[in-house]
Amino acid sequence: MKTASFLLSLESLLWPLDAADSGASDAIKNVLKLLICDINGKRPGVMIPIPQYPLYSATLAEFNIQQVGYYLNESTNWGLDISELKRAIEEARKTCYPRAIVVINPGNPTGQVLSRENIEAIIKFAHKEKLFIFADEVYQHNIYAPGSKFFSFKKVLVEMGEPYSKMELASFMSCSKGYMGECGLRGGYAEVLNMEPQVKAMYLKAISAMLCPTVLGQACLDIIMNPPRKGEPSYELFQKEKNGVLESLKLRAKMVADTFNSMEGFSCNEVQGAMYAFPQIKLPSKAIEAAKKAGKAPDVFYAFELLENTGICIVPGSGFGQVPGTYHFRTTILPQPDKLKAMLDNFARFHKQFLSKYS
Template sequence: MSKCSVRHLSLLGSPLKRRCFLKGCNMSTTALLNGSDMGRVVTLDNMNPHLRVMEYAVRGPLVIRASQIEKELASGVKKPFSEVIKANIGDAHAMGQSPITFIRQVVALVSYPVLLDSPDFPDDCKERARVILGGCKGGSAGAYTDSCGIEVIRRHVAAYIEKRDGGIPSDYSNIILSNGASESIRAVMKLLINKSKDGLNNGVMIPKPQYPLYSASIAEYGLEQLNYYLDEDNGWGLDISELERSVNEARKRCNPRAIVIINPGNPTGQVLSRQNIEDVIKFAHREKLFIFADEVYQENVYAKGSQFHSFKKVLMELGEPYSGMEMASFLSSSKGYMGECGLRGGYAEVINLDPKVRAVLEKSISAKLCPTVIGQTVMDVIVNPPVPGEPSYDLFMSQKKAVLESLSQRATMVAETFNSIPKMKCNIVQGAMYAFPQIMLPEKAIEKAKSLGQAPDVFYAFQLLEKTGICVVPGSGFGQRPGTYHFRTTILPQPEKLKMMLEKFREFQTDFIREYS
């Protein structure tokens, strides 16, 4: 290693020393990190190109800057605000939501079985914990489980799905437990990585706007992203003619193999009607597409007249030939009334898969050993909650009801406020945890953004962060029709903080429009 390289290594921890001060050296620490003088084995030029291009907007540059601002505030730097409000991600507990007591009690007992002898825990919590521990090797949450999860929990998930869908059977062998829904979504999507005999990639249809997990995973896996636009003017509805446009254009360059539906919608908050779901299923059958039904917000339905219908139920009730279609549906403990993002519980129900393909899927999953037992425990409690007559029932129901009623009120507050602010409009938040308002940016602001090398909505979001401390995600991170600008914000801040946040939005938007008009 050169004398200069040694000197550079000593500088890497210092943000203030960007360039070597040895006489005659022009090497920056950035150049060193890129491997120009170190003979790196892995460089930007030879690393996996799919990882280079993948992006994940909800944890992008704005969030990095928000974290920097938090540190600046903590160090005494004066800002026109006293705190950063991270409305960029659906993290309920980070926004002040209290845990559901029953969930945490069962988790505590499974984690530390000595507490099973404590009189401080209700008997129904203890019974749930004993059943889960009985499914663990050695009776311990510290042991590996089967790769697809603890059998008794998978059976409970199947029973939950069957009850939810009005008695339509669910086979526990079709249930895959995972570390959050995202892990099982990615596990199933990996099945699609392939090329046709003529060298064309497989493609996955995703909505625009969409949750960036899908675009990021598609990029990482080297698949083709096929966009279909949701109809903002009709409550972010799903137009079958738009699906047909998308798939017909895609066939010129790839093989469409799957369609992703997010219901209730993220980031748009719409809830699909049953008729819309039937139309999508028939379209997917006609085009021979595997269905990804992202239903992690199925508990989060607020708007009057809106109702959640599972794709599995509708598909089965349509009968043959639709009931034989391949589909995977997903649920997560991170959303709903639970908001247990950090405990990483989730499941997939994968139906009508070729048994040989199913074996390969399980082999792939086994390479990850198993999902966390704590996450599996949370999922068990969600699908097997207290029932009338059990000691925890009343408290559980009151907590669940309070969370969902508060979210419903906040959903209304957010949409009504945005619609009262000049140059903004927002569809009703029918479900999920987000609003996706449109902002009508002045031409002067668009030109300013271009001069800075930023997308206009990115410029807007950075200005919002620097002047108010509110961190949102620009609409370009989710996809939007050309010429329109949006941002996604959660509805998760607690009511008083949300009210304050919305008033900051009003003041910022008014000043922004005045400055750039």
């Protein structure tokens, strides 16, 4: 079901949706809020991937909802194993009442794109466990790897037919990603499917009590939802620019993963989609000791050394969650190709020096 919620501000827009927000972040928080309610004396729990985009861990902590982490499988290009979902939910049931599962596809920070079969298996799992699905699909336009294709949860769920097509789902989209990357315009939305009518009424009331997102953000989102069509004057130019941006990102995705894989102690999965690489790095034991002495986690220590020696800023894996004892970091593929190449060359030089210092 799709209905406009910010009636005054959205009436003029051509696309119907459930809730326009100042970015997908607000949309996600507004739906998460609906879960703040103890059940049978237990606080609610929400399953989130590890590594994950920190909006989720932070918001769950803010709302006093229990984080139920499930690990993505690095050895299958950050695939999502159903056996791991089962492990995580069984463990969590001892301390909370799991009510929802978050899936980020394509992944941030991990850059994987889920196959249709994997999505079907997740939907079946969520159905069996009576979980509301949060489909974070803000990177749906950013698909690079040959053979990878974006499937929306809504499409798969509807095509699976009943009982799955009746499941509760919210899908999130943003104007900050894709080929637009307009983070400053702050536009996002939630498309909500099959929400229990009484809950939906409360949801719409709650978001209507806030003021509407900025007109610029809404206009930007309208352009993404309703791009120039064949036969319209700007269609050719729009296609050229859009494809140009996405083709260039595809080259950059490969350049980043290839460079990291050529560096000693690094292993980087293919960046199938989104805007990031999340390589694993084996740190020498002397570096781990030096980190301990400095009172920093080893990956944080490495990130600071890199920053101080080169000016390159990366985000340590501990900010996203990682299997204990492994070290990662996230970097983006967004800089223009010449700048990205210069950054990667600089990074590789630093890493050699780091290894000779601590080996």
